[in-house]
Every structure is written in structure tokens, then in C-alpha cells.
Amino acid sequence: MEISISMKALIAGEQIASSKLSRKLRDELLAEGMLLVIPHGSKQSYRARDPEALKRFLIDKDENYRILETDSSDSRASMAAETGNSKFVMVRSCPGFPVNSYEPIECFLDGEPFMVHPQKGSFLFVAEWKQFTIPENVVVIGIENMENFRMIRKQRRFFEKYLQAHGLANRVLFVSRYPQSTDLRKWLCTIPNHYLHFGDFDLAGINIFLFNFQQYLGKERSSYLIPDDIESRLKVGSRKRYDTQYDRFKNLKSDTCELQRLIDLIHRERKGYDQEGYIGHGLLQP
Template sequence: MAISVSIQALISGEQVAGSKLSNKLLDELMAEGLLSVVTHGSRKSYRARDVEALKRYLIDKDESYRMLEVSSFVSRASLAAETGNSKLMTVRSCPGFPVNSYEPISCSLCDKDFVVNPHEGSFVFIDNWQQFFIPQDIVVVGIENMENFRRIRQQKKLFESVLGNMPLLFVSRYPQSTDLRNWLMGIPNRYVHFGDFDLAGIHIFLTEFQKYLGDRASFLIPSDIEQRLTQGSATRYNIQYNKFHTLRCTDTKLQSLIELIMNYHKCYDQEGYIIK
């Protein structure tokens, strides 16, 4: 499949007129929150909110988009050394993912002892994730929103109420890539996904995590989520409805959450659980 000029322009960070994109793809990208609207009088153009997130979505959607990626073994340094220009092609200069914790977690990195214990106001980025290992009793909590990930201490009561006193390692797939998922697939630990309480967020969990991790993966569901949904957003629910209204799963607890969202016709952002 040849990648259209309009998609290449979006990946390059440029604005693209709505008339240059298929209505179906435009609706999908808007529902996923991947595009922002730029108005020019009565005309609309679109720009990628996060180029890497858009690229990852397209690649997951269709293998043909994999040409958007360049091997992670090619570095900007090697390109610059050979050509004098590190911008000749898109290269992942920063593989890996960030980790966080509010108590020391003894791990192993590159066959050496490594303690994850970031000072409040900081977190740790794991570059060589292929050689990063954690004890099997650690529960890995994946957090979709970066604000929630940065402010885990202000959500400690939530995590304790749902997960008890288990030692927790918090992870984020920012910048968005498959590195985090590949790491999770290589370890035996339990994985808990903490994302927005909407149909798109549940779809992300089912297709990008549970599909690969099976019964080791679960979705974090607070005890007060029904009450929170009554105060949620109907606008985003309506935007997502056409694409995700047939969403179903075999997990009874998660299916109950889907039914609550459908019943109230509302979504709730995970940021609402940050104690100010």
C-alpha cells in the first residue's frame, strides 16, 4: 500500500485540509483524539496532536504502514556520521519507557542491582528495557495519562483501595511505542491497566494489552466509578459511540463497566482521581 501524501504530511507535523483525508479515516483519528482541528474561517484543517502516537495507531491498524518506521538499530548519530545530517529519516532516538514508584523497588538492569526509587517530582526512564527485570511479586500498573503517571503519590489511596498493599511499579508507554508491551510479554508479572473510563480507553486495553498478556492483565476499576460517571462527559461518549458501541468483553467486571458507560452515556477522565 502506498502511503498517501496527506498521511505523510500529518506524520511530518504539517496541517492537512479535511478534504484531503477520507471521511472514514478522519472520523477514526478524531475519535481516537489523535488530531487537532485548525480553523480557517469556514474551512478546517487537521494536525497530529502527537506524531508518534499517530504513527503507532496507523501501524497497529494496518501492517502496510510499517514503512513509517525505521529500524531502532539505526541511530541519529550513525546517520549524522555518514551523511552529516541526522534529520534525513525518522529514527527512534529514545527507545524504552518511564517507570515510577512511591517506595523502593529492587530490580535488575544490565545484570546489575538497580533500585527504582525516584524522588517526588521525578521518574526514571528505562532505555535498555530488554535487560530490565523486576521481582515476580511486583504488580505493574500501566498509566495512560502522563499527568496521572507523574503524580502517583496523589493517587495512592486509590491504588491501595483497589490493589491492597501489593508492591507497585508504575509504567507509561510514553513515548508511545510497543516497547512497554514487549517488555510485559517477557515477564510473568501481573499487569493492571489504569486509563480513562471510556469506550476508547477500554478498547486500547483489550486490543493492545489483554490480547497479548491474557489473564495476567486486568483493568483498574474504582469502587466509586458509577458515581463518577454521573459527572462525566457526554460529549466524548457521543464522539466515540459510533465506533465502539458494539464493544464487548468476556471479563464480567470490565463488561459491567462498559454497561455503566453505555447506561449513563458518559465517560470519565482518570485525571479526576488525582487528589489536588
């Protein structure tokens, strides 16, 4: 598989013109939050929000992108020497997803007890996710942003108040979709636990939840974390974020009342709000 020059440029952190990407791939990368849109008058260009995350997403999407992990100085002969196969062995080097918790959660990995309680400043990574099971009375919270994921202890009061107010179990396992792959979603489909999605409060963030999680898990088993104070937060949010996403997601709808109200609120305020704003601050309302 030959990787396009434009895709290599994106992964190298460079900016490319909209015309250099196929529409299908561009729309998919925008929906996944992989690209930053840079307006130039009536035209647009793109840059990877996180080049490493983009590379991982492409590899998980199509193993042929594994060639991106090979240094450009490597020859087919050297790959053959290392792998015994000049066509390169297509095996994912790091399947799975990170997990975190601010209190001990006794889980099981391959049938053996596995305690999830990382020391402050660290988290765990579950590679053998097909053998990973958790107690049924644990709520799984998926966090899109790695900064929020790493700093769950600074958001503990926020999560506890939200779970209590919405009648959800107070025992929580935090998971992340980084690096972007379908492993987390596939694992969620095998367990009965409720999934609570904590993402950015913008149209793209809601789109990720609707089409990467809820359509597979169903409305009974999944929900979007919508803080009580989101209206006041949106008032000081980003107008640029909303304007950038509008054309792509202006027709976004949800048949879940609470989520549709959030979509309507975003359109009314014409702003988006990053989830990082909740680190260390909790709810603004008592």
C-alpha cells in the same frame, strides 16, 4: 517514503478533514486515542491530541516515518554528511518506556541492581528494556495519561486501597506507553507479573486495553482498574466524549464480567470520565 500533506498537517497541530485520511489509518489512530474528533454538522475533521505523541507513534509503527524528525531545510546531502548514507539510517533514537514508583523497587538492568525510586517531580526512562527485570511480587500498573503518571504520589492512597480490596500485591511499578510504541507490551509479555491497566473510563480507553494488552497477556495476567465509585463519577462525566466515540466503539464487548459491566454502565450513562479526575481525590466511597 513520501509523507502525505495531511499527515504533516496533523503533526503540525493543524485540523484536517476526514476525507483526507485513509480509513484504515484513521481508525487505528482513533483506537489509539491519537485524534480529537471535531464535528461539523454531518461531517467531521480531526486534530492530533498530542502532535509529538502522534509523531512518535508513527515512527514506532514504521521507521520510514523517521523522515518526520528531519528539519525541512535538511537536504539529502547534509544527511549523507552526518550519517554516511543518503538514504538515512533507520535506527530508533529512543526505544523503551518510562517507569515510576513512590517507594523503592529493586530491579535489575542488564544483570546489575537498578533501584527504581525517582525523586518527587521526576521519573526514569528504561531504554534497554530487553535487559530490564523486576521482582515477581510487584504489580505493574500501566497509566495512559502522563499527568496521572507524573503525579503518582497524589494517587497513592487511591492505588493502595484498590490493590488491597482486590487482593493484589501492594508493591507497585508504574509504567507508561508514552511515547506510544510496542516496547512496553513486548516487555510485559516477557515477565510473569500481573498487569493492571489504568486508563480513561470511556469506550476508547477500554478498546486500547483489550486490543493492545489483554489479547497479548491474557485475562489471568491483566485487568482493568475499575474504581468502586466509577458509577457516580460517570454521572458527571463527558457526554460529548461518549457521543464522539459511539459510532466507532458501539459494539465493543468483553468476556470479562467486570469490564463488560463497565461498558454497560458507560452506555447507560452515555458519558465518559477522564482518569485525571482521580489525581489527589482517591475514592469517593469509604
